[in-house]
Amino acid sequence: MENPPRDAQEVEWIKRVQRGEGEAFALLIELHERRVRALVFHLVRRRDEVEDIAQEIFIKAFRGIRSYNFRSSFGTWLGRIAANHCYDYLRREQKARVSYYWQMSEESSRKLEEAAEKQDALTAEQEIVVRDLVDMLLAQAPAGDRMILVLKELEDRSVEEIAEVLNLRVNTVKVRLHRARRRMLQQLKKWRQRR
Amino acid sequence: MRCDEARESVEELRGDALPAPIREHLVTCAACAAYAREWRLVEAGLRALAREPVPAASLGFAARVVRRLEGLAEAGRKSEELWERAGRRFVYATLLLALTTLLALLLPSSGPLRAPATTEAYFAGLEVAATANDSLFADEASSDFAPGRSGPTEGSSAKPR
Numbered sequence: 001m002e003n004p005p006r007d008a009q010e011v012e013w014i015k016r017v018q019r020g021e022g023e024a025f026a027l028l029i030e031l032h033e034r035r036v037r038a039l040v041f042h043l044v045r046r047r048d049e050v051e052d053i054a055q056e057i058f059i060k061a062f063r064g065i066r067s068y069n070f071r072s073s074f075g076t077w078l079g080r081i082a083a084n085h086c087y088d089y090l091r092r093e094q095k096a097r098v099s100y101y102w103q104m105s106e107e108s109s110r111k112l113e114e115a116a117e118k119q120d121a122l123t124a125e126q127e128i129v130v131r132d133l134v135d136m137l138l139a140q141a142p143a144g145d146r147m148i149l150v151l152k153e154l155e156d157r158s159v160e161e162i163a164e165v166l167n168l169r170v171n172t173v174k175v176r177l178h179r180a181r182r183r184m185l186q187q188l189k190k191w192r193q194r195r
Numbered sequence: 196m197r198c199d200e201a202r203e204s205v206e207e208l209r210g211d212a213l214p215a216p217i218r219e220h221l222v223t224c225a226a227c228a229a230y231a232r233e234w235r236l237v238e239a240g241l242r243a244l245a246r247e248p249v250p251a252a253s254l255g256f257a258a259r260v261v262r263r264l265e266g267l268a269e270a271g272r273k274s275e276e277l278w279e280r281a282g283r284r285f286v287y288a289t290l291l292l293a294l295t296t297l298l299a300l301l302l303p304s305s306g307p308l309r310a311p312a313t314t315e316a317y318f319a320g321l322e323v324a325a326t327a328n329d330s331l332f333a334d335e336a337s338s339d340f341a342p343g344r345s346g347p348t349e350g351s352s353a354k355p356r
Contacts, residue, residue, distance in 0.1 A: 134240025
């Protein structure tokens with residue numbers, strides 16, 4: 001979504017869609033589809049839902065394209081629509097499930113933590129376990145926390161870009177990011193105590 | 196060194212990039228050391244999630260979206276037509292009602308198109324009664340004061356012959 005509106009070709013397509021030429025929208029979809037899919041997948045974590053959600057996002061974008069005023073990049077504008085759409089989805093669909101982490105022996109989980117702490121390369125099994133654990137932590141996190149964590153940690157967006165997508169101030173993003181990480185760790189601690 | 200600062204640095208920087216004061220703090224503060232350990236675990240999971248391949252773009256996705264948009268536009272047009280038709284009917288009905296009200300106000304209260312209303316008949320009755328009373332008093336007045344008739348004034352003014 002880093003394609004700037006200055007890209008003359010993209011601007012032309014956007015203007016054509018704004019004038020009511022629906023066919024030009026297909027070109028915009030092709031340009032941004034991959035990025036939207038990635039964001040949806042990272043936020044929703046359900047492969048079977050990605051297609052439908054991405055379609056709904058583009059439909060929303062089409063309906064609102066007249067309100068796009070070229071102030072931010074089209075990608076950021078689209079990202080905002082995608083983020084809001086996924087946020088609503090997450091709030092509706094929050095689900096819990098069992099993680100592989102809890103099925104590990106004490107010894108294996110200690111080894112995993114050591115490897116993670118040293119930032120060593122994890123074994124394939126450790127990678128699956130830790131990925132599943134964090135996936136579960138994200139799934140249980142409040143939708144707002146999940147949005148900000150995914151944008152930062154999985155989508156690797158800058159704090160400034162997150163601020164633009166979520167319509168927040170940069171400092172607010174920093175504070176919320178720290179809080180979201182802290183809450184995720186608190187949740188992890190809670191689970192461990194129950195173990 | 197405050198614990199909050201140390202934890203924020205742990206989140207932002209990789210282990211070997213941590214400044215010396217933070218590393219020292221982590222040695223002396225067990226809570227922050229545990230926080231760092233847990234964060235590294237979560238961070239590893241986040242990295243693993245980020246590496247996970249995103250579902251590939253499906254062939255014809257853009258065409259499917261455009262088709263769906265056309266379907267929605269068609270449905271929208273139909274519903275718009277429906278609303279337009281309903282709106283037109285509403286306008287006609289309102290006009291008809293207004294015309295009827297106007298006619299009702301402008302038509303004479305009686306006549307070939309309309310029988311006199313009850314209240315009008317009542318007031319007409321009163322009018323008749325009032326006219327009758329007036330003529331009664333008029334008779335009395337004429338009997339008392341009519342010229343050529345004997346009355347108190349005339350009688351008193353009459354001279355004896």
